[in-house]
Amino acid sequence: MESLNLTIFICLAIPLSMTLLMFKGHSRMLCAFLLSGMFMCVFSGEINGLVLNVSGYDTQFLAVNIAPLVEEITKALPIIFIAFLIKPSRQKIAEFALMVGVGFATLENISLLVDSGTISLGYAFLRAIGAGMMHGICTLVVGLAMFSVIEEKMVFFSGTISALSIAMIYHSIYNMLITSKYMVLGALLPIITFTLIMIVSVTHFRKISAQKNKDISKNT
Amino acid sequence: MPVLLFESIAFGISLIAFIYGFFTVYLSNSPMYFKLMVSAVGCYTLEELWVIVNAICGVENDTFSIRLIGIIGCYCTFLTASSRGLTNLLGKDAVNKKAPKYAALIAPLIVALIFAFGLSKAQIHQGLFFIAILMLVFLPMVLDSYFELRSLLLPMDEKKMLKSIKLLNILVLIQYVISLSYMLITGMNTLLVMDVVSAVGMALIVIVSRKGALIWKA
Numbered sequence: 129m130e131s132l133n134l135t136i137f138i139c140l141a142i143p144l145s146m147t148l149l150m151f152k153g154h155s156r157m158l159c160a161f162l163l164s165g166m167f168m169c170v171f172s173g174e175i176n177g178l179v180l181n182v183s184g185y186d187t188q189f190l191a192v193n194i195a196p197l198v199e200e201i202t203k204a205l206p207i208i209f210i211a212f213l214i215k216p217s218r219q220k221i222a223e224f225a226l227m228v229g230v231g232f233a234t235l236e237n238i239s240l241l242v243d244s245g246t247i248s249l250g251y252a253f254l255r256a257i258g259a260g261m262m263h264g265i266c267t268l269v270v271g272l273a274m275f276s277v278i279e280e281k282m283v284f285f286s287g288t289i290s291a292l293s294i295a296m297i298y299h300s301i302y303n304m305l306i307t308s309k310y311m312v313l314g315a316l317l318p319i320i321t322f323t324l325i326m327i328v329s330v331t332h333f334r335k336i337s338a339q340k341n342k343d344i345s346k347n348t
Numbered sequence: 349m350p351v352l353l354f355e356s357i358a359f360g361i362s363l364i365a366f367i368y369g370f371f372t373v374y375l376s377n378s379p380m381y382f383k384l385m386v387s388a389v390g391c392y393t394l395e396e397l398w399v400i401v402n403a404i405c406g407v408e409n410d411t412f413s414i415r416l417i418g419i420i421g422c423y424c425t426f427l428t429a430s431s432r433g434l435t436n437l438l439g440k441d442a443v444n445k446k447a448p449k450y451a452a453l454i455a456p457l458i459v460a461l462i463f464a465f466g467l468s469k470a471q472i473h474q475g476l477f478f479i480a481i482l483m484l485v486f487l488p489m490v491l492d493s494y495f496e497l498r499s500l501l502l503p504m505d506e507k508k509m510l511k512s513i514k515l516l517n518i519l520v521l522i523q524y525v526i527s528l529s530y531m532l533i534t535g536m537n538t539l540l541v542m543d544v545v546s547a548v549g550m551a552l553i554v555i556v557s558r559k560g561a562l563i564w565k566a
Contacts, residue, residue: 192407193414276380283432286424286488290391293421297394300414301401308405332375 133173133239137166140235154220161224164206165231165267172202173239191307196299200266200292203228207271208288211278218275225271229264236263258315261322262302266295352403354540358547359396365551366393369558378561384429385516385557389550391422396543416485423488426520430495455497455521456490462528463490489524496521515556523549 144166147159175198180190207225210216216224237256241247270291277287298321305314369386395418402415463486496517523546530542 188407192402193412196414197417277428277432283428286428286431286491289488290387290421290425290428293417293424294391294394296414297391297398297418297421301394301398304398304401304405304407310405328375 131170131173131177132243133170133235136238136242137170137235140166140238157220158223158227161206161210161227162231162234165203165228165233166235168199168202168205168228169232169235169239172199175202188307191303192300196296196303199232200270200295200299203232203263203267204270204274204288204292204295207267207274211271211274215278216275218272221271221275222268225267226264229267230260232267233260233263254312254315258302258306258318261318262299265318265321265325266299269298270295350540352400354544355396355399355403358543359393359400361544361547362389362393362396362550365547365554366390369554372558373554373561376561378557379564380432381429381513382557382561382564384425384432385553388422388425388429389554391418391425392546392550394418395422396547399543416482419485420488423485423492427488427492427495430492430499430517430520452494452498452501455493459486459490459493459524459528466528489527493521493524513560516553516560519549519553519556523553 141163144159144163148156148163151159172195176190176195179185179194179198180187183194185194206228207221210224211221237259241252241255270288273287273291274284277283302314302317305311305317308314366386366389369389373382373386395415398415398418499517500514500521502514526542526545526549
């Protein structure tokens with residue numbers, strides 16, 4: 129299956145794969161997940177292409193309703209695999225999930241930009257930040273949810289479906305905006321979401337550590 | 349225009365409810381049960397946002413719309429909450445000994461019957477694929493109603509937190525009844541005011557979740 133996606137993937141994957149031999153431990157895992165994200169981009173691209181040819185849907189319908197479904201499921205596959213295999217900690221699964229999303233976004237951006245031909249620096253910047261953050265956030269949500277529900281079968285299935293549905297809807301909203309005249313709003317959506325997540329995380333953790341310090345000083 | 353108006357109202361109500369729930373339940377170290385209830389409301393809010401963005405961007409959806417995935421997600425979160433949350437709060441043995449297993453099967457039976465009856469009355473013109481998607485939407489509702497009724501059948505005893513869990517179970521079951529009634533009345537056509545009613549129901553779920561979390565901490 130000769131395609132632009134696959135060609136770009138080979139050009140990126142081979143040098144990155146060499147680092148797998150040199151890195152050790154956690155660094156190697158992060159690199160492996162980055163590569164798996166890129167591979168999933170190729171895989172989902174082929175599935176989207178197949179659906180487009182077989183179903184007769186137009187590209188806008190595909191981008192809004194089918195592509196988020198396919199892409200979020202394929203991105204979740206490496207996370208599900210590692211979650212069951214080694215049951216990593218919350219921090220590690222978050223990092224792995226983020227790397228899958230970033231790898232996916234990297235290859236997607238390169239393919240789209242190469243396909244488009246000449247594009248402005250502003251559009252490239254907007255596209256890179258928007259898509260990168262969006263894919264990262266979606267996979268992060270799925271990864272963290274999976275960490276919370278891994279213990280029980282019934283809960284795992286329903287919990288993973290919930291997390292995937294949130295990621296799919298968010299992805300679909302982004303695709304709708306980015307392919308319409310509200311492109312700037314689409315690019316801003318993940319930036320705003322990421323900023324809010326960071327603000328809440330930082331203030332919440334500061335509050336918890338302040339509380340812990342208070343408790344320690346009380347005991348001593 | 350009416351679509352945007354009603355959906356904006358529904359989105360506004362559920363967004364305020366979710367933000368309130370996020371700060372009062374999520375960030376205040378509450379049990380997982382209440383956090384999952386707020387997550388379900390968050391899922392619903394995102395789904396309403398999708399409808400608004402879809403209306404603004406003018407995307408046409410024929411046989412399948414990813415909005416249905418959002419509804420599945422919302423019901424699956426309720427299912428996760430009720431099936432995991434109850435065992436988390438009371439312990440597996442306590443739940444198995446006290447909550448009757450077979451009596452609670454009435455709920456999924458009734459929900460499945462209403463759904464089947466509604467499906468036969470509904471204006472299904474998009475074929476088997478659409479029916480399959482609908483079944484995926486209502487399957488978590490059917491499963492969840494079992495856990496909700498099982499919690500309701502638990503004897504009250506001295507644990508106060510059961511009081512707030514029971515109220516949440518009643519609210520979720522009422523939400524399901526509303527959704528199914530809407531399906532029966534409209535034959536799967538859009539009834540915009542029902543989205544606002546669902547959003548109000550979600551807001552009540554968040555308020556009761558917060559009260560439940562406070563009772564649990566006390």
